[in-house]
Amino acid sequence: MAPSASAEWDRRTATLDQWLDAQVADPAIKHAILHLLQGVRDPSLPSSRVVPLHLCSAFLSQQCIGYQGLLEGRLSVQWAALQEQYLQSRGSQRSPTLWVFRLLHQLILLGFHMWEHRNSVQHSEDNVQLLRERSQLVNGGIHSQFDMGPTNLPKVVHSMLAVKRRTVLNKPLVDREEWLKLVRMERTAYRRALAPQRRILHRFFHPALAP
Structure with a gap:
């Protein structure tokens, strides 16, 4: 288990x-159940040698069902009879069933809470990874804009490329995304505005051959 999952497990089992x-x-049953639960984390840990002789059959029966079965609510039928004996020895009228x-x-x-915890951790890790990927993508775009320089940009936007590249790269992710979006939009708009002039110049210098 991951450290956070291990801490959550310890808290839940406590x-x-x-x-x-x-x-x-029955204190002996409690000890046996908690000992069996250790098998969810490490199947090699639980041993029938740590439980009293009269619990060994139920302990081994539970091992056959599987440690994960505990978190699915699959208990050996022997536990109820053992708990009933304990309650009777104390003169208790509680129902073992x-x-x-x-x-x-x-x-x-317990199983549900651990599943929920794992999902929340995974979701958090996924978010961190997505933010890392977004940051790398934006930084790549910023590098490209600085490499292209002020060409095909209106003069009012030149100042955005007049600062040091590192100054922009050190900005928060949202600010970097806005910077990149604005520069790209201005560069695209400037190119489109120049397109008609370029077509005129192209026709002037490369007139179509007369039929």
């Missing part, structure tokens, strides 16, 4: 840890 405590989850449904919801939310 929230799940607190939620499990609030829902009176309801506990499982709520846990499924929390796990799906």
